[in-house]
Amino acid sequence: MSENTTQRPTVRVTSEIGPLRTVICHAPGPELLAVTPSNREQYLYDDIIDLPQAQSEHQQFRAILSRFCEVLNVRDLLAEIVDEPEVRKFLINRVMEVAPSELGGVLHEIPGPQLIKQFIEGKEAPQGPISKMLHKVSYELPPLPNLFFTRDAAMVVNDAVIIGAMRYAVRWTEELLMKALFLYHPMLRNGGFIYDGTEEHRSDWTIEGGDVIIVRPDLALVGLSERSSPAAIEGLVDGLREKAGIEHVLVVVLPTESPAIHLDMIFTMVDTTHCVVYPPYFFGPQRLPVLHYRPEQKGIRAHDDLFGALKQLGVDLEPIWCGGHHPTQQEREQWSSGCNFVAVRPGIVLGYSRNEATMREMQDRAGFRIVDAIDFLTGKEVVREGERSVIAFSGAELVRGGGGGRCMTMPVCRDDIW
Ligand SMILES: NC(=O)NCCC[C@H](N)C(=O)O
Numbered sequence: 001m002s003e004n005t006t007q008r009p010t011v012r013v014t015s016e017i018g019p020l021r022t023v024i025c026h027a028p029g030p031e032l033l034a035v036t037p038s039n040r041e042q043y044l045y046d047d048i049i050d051l052p053q054a055q056s057e058h059q060q061f062r063a064i065l066s067r068f069c070e071v072l073n074v075r076d077l078l079a080e081i082v083d084e085p086e087v088r089k090f091l092i093n094r095v096m097e098v099a100p101s102e103l104g105g106v107l108h109e110i111p112g113p114q115l116i117k118q119f120i121e122g123k124e125a126p127q128g129p130i131s132k133m134l135h136k137v138s139y140e141l142p143p144l145p146n147l148f149f150t151r152d153a154a155m156v157v158n159d160a161v162i163i164g165a166m167r168y169a170v171r172w173t174e175e176l177l178m179k180a181l182f183l184y185h186p187m188l189r190n191g192g193f194i195y196d197g198t199e200e201h202r203s204d205w206t207i208e209g210g211d212v213i214i215v216r217p218d219l220a221l222v223g224l225s226e227r228s229s230p231a232a233i234e235g236l237v238d239g240l241r242e243k244a245g246i247e248h249v250l251v252v253v254l255p256t257e258s259p260a261i262h263l264d265m266i267f268t269m270v271d272t273t274h275c276v277v278y279p280p281y282f283f284g285p286q287r288l289p290v291l292h293y294r295p296e297q298k299g300i301r302a303h304d305d306l307f308g309a310l311k312q313l314g315v316d317l318e319p320i321w322c323g324g325h326h327p328t329q330q331e332r333e334q335w336s337s338g339c340n341f342v343a344v345r346p347g348i349v350l351g352y353s354r355n356e357a358t359m360r361e362m363q364d365r366a367g368f369r370i371v372d373a374i375d376f377l378t379g380k381e382v383v384r385e386g387e388r389s390v391i392a393f394s395g396a397e398l399v400r401g402g403g404g405g406r407c408m409t410m411p412v413c414r415d416d417i418w
Pocket residue numbers: 043044045146149151152209210211261262264265401402403404406407
């Protein structure tokens with residue numbers, strides 16, 4: 001196979017909002033059925049998802065996206081490369097390191113589509129007498145119920161790629177699937193890895209995509225969160241400068257105990273001039289500290305709020321308050337991914353319709369038109385470029401997985417806007 005880094009890159013992301021051209025998603029599948037009330041915490045779930053309902057919500061989400069860009073699916077992309085001996089060997093050997101079992105030899109013999117199915121949906125181990133008696137199931141290959149949050153296990157920054165170093169082992173196989181795609185898939189040629197989480201399993205060296213936000217080609221926000229650690233962020237910044245031209249990193253320091261696992265659960269950009277935020281974390285005495293890190297100078301400077309720090313770097317962003325101005329609604333809607341929008345054009349974003357107070361705020365304070373997903377898909381409502389709109393889709397089941405529109409998309413190509 002030809003090397004994915006020797007030809008001109010096909011991936012490029014220099015902002016959060018530039019016109020989206022290509023995005024990677026994963027339609028939730030039977031892997032979600034592995035989650036039960038007794039193991040949900042281990043699988044990083046707050047609740048149990050109804051699969052058919054989640055699938056239909058996700059289908060609607062992808063249908064909206066596909067009106068604006070090419071939507072690639074993890075399964076299809078893997079299917080297109082898995083029969084290459086090098087890819088198959090990479091996947092099987094590396095997955096066996098993460099989840100060792102007797103299966104290795106068997107996996108080499110099974111057809112490509114079945115192999116991918118087992119990697120994603122997992123493979124139950126035969127029940128022994130104790131498991132039978134105790135009504136327990138174990139897995140030889142772990143299922144990946146968080147894979148539909150494609151944002152987290154890989155990130156494109158400019159022309160280069162970060163492979164996540166996932167905080168919890170239940171998401172480690174996701175890193176490998178993503179790495180295989182960026183290593184071998186001809187549609188995903190890139191400028192190389194800035195950081196490769198598959199080589200990094202120290203528990204205090206972790207970085208996940210929900211914590212990486214590209215504001216400008218030279219400026220990234222990184223959340224220091226439950227999921228992304230100081231050591232990994234420090235390890236990342238030199239690579240961000242050398243491989244991706246990032247000169248400024250603003251580290252937003254989230255509290256250790258937080259309803260937000262990632263930065264993108266409290267902050268997303270929705271236009272060149274606007275972002276949606278969880279107010280208590282940015283305004284008032286509980287606001288989060290921000291550290292300005294300049295890789296080139298190795299220096300660090302503390303700021304006491306994000307907006308001040310951004311202004312000093314020439315970024316003037318107007319915050320829209322998630323949940324509006326009522327604390328109860330702010331908290332409720334933050335929980336249901338009310339800050340978590342994905343932009344398909346500057347000023348055109350997708351978000352969960354249940355977050356009504358946030359939507360009203362976007363309408364009243366920033367002139368966003370609220371467009372119902374069905375009306376958009378049936379052509380009853382048209383979204384025009386240059387006219388601010390939020391396409392509101394239902395995600396009552398999807399949200400139980402712990403994320404929203406941004407979490408469910410990994411942009412691989414956006415037009416530059418600055
Ligand atoms: N960027 C995001 O916030 N992604 C959501 C990930 C949810 C998933 N259940 C997790 O806990 O990892």
